[in-house]
Amino acid sequence: MVQQKAEPVANSMVPVVRRIQTDKPYVFITMDDGAIKDPDAQKLIQASGTHPVLFLNQKYVKGHEAYFKAILDSSGATLGDHTIDHPDLRGKPFEFQRKEICDDADDFQRELGQRPSLFRPPFGVYDQTTLRAAATCGMRAAVLWSASVNDGNVQFQVGDKLRPGDIVLMHFRKTFTEDYNAFLAQAKKDGLTPVPLPDFLG
C-alpha cells in the first residue's frame, strides 16, 4: 500500500454546517442577499439583540454601504459572504467560483471594514469546487440552514418547532418586519435564545 500524503492546505475544503450540535437552548438567525433595505431593520435587530449573520451579495450592497454598516455597527451582527452576483455555483470552474467568493469578501473588507469568514452558497447549492474555493478565500465554513422564514411564517425542515442548534434563514425582503417578528415569536415559544453563530464555528 502506498501511503497517501496529507492534502496541502491549498487544496483544503471548508466544512458544510447545516445546524449546530448543542444541548443548550440556542438558535441562530441569518439574513440573506440584501435586496430590499427595510428602514426598520437596524432598529428591530438592535432592540432584540439576536446577533444575526448577514450573508450579503455585493451587487445588493453596492451603493447602500451606509445602510448595512449601520446595522453591523449597532447590533453585533456579523457579515457573511454570499458571492458577488448570487449565481448557482455548481459545476462552474474553480476560477469562476473563487472570484465570486473572494471578490465579495475583498469588497466588504474595503467598503464595510469587516472581512467575512463564513460563507453561504447561493440557493444552498455547491460542489466540491465551491468548498475548495471558499477555503482559498479564507472562509471557515459553508453555512446552510435547518429552518426558514417566508411571508411571515417559520418553516421547519423537521417537525413543527425550532430545535436547539437550528440555523434559521430569512431575507432582506419587503416582509422583513413580519419575518423577523415571526422568528422572534417562534424562538420564544420554543424556549430558545438567539446567540452569535461565529462563536460556535471554531
Ligand SMILES: [Zn+2]
Ligand atoms: Zn441568497
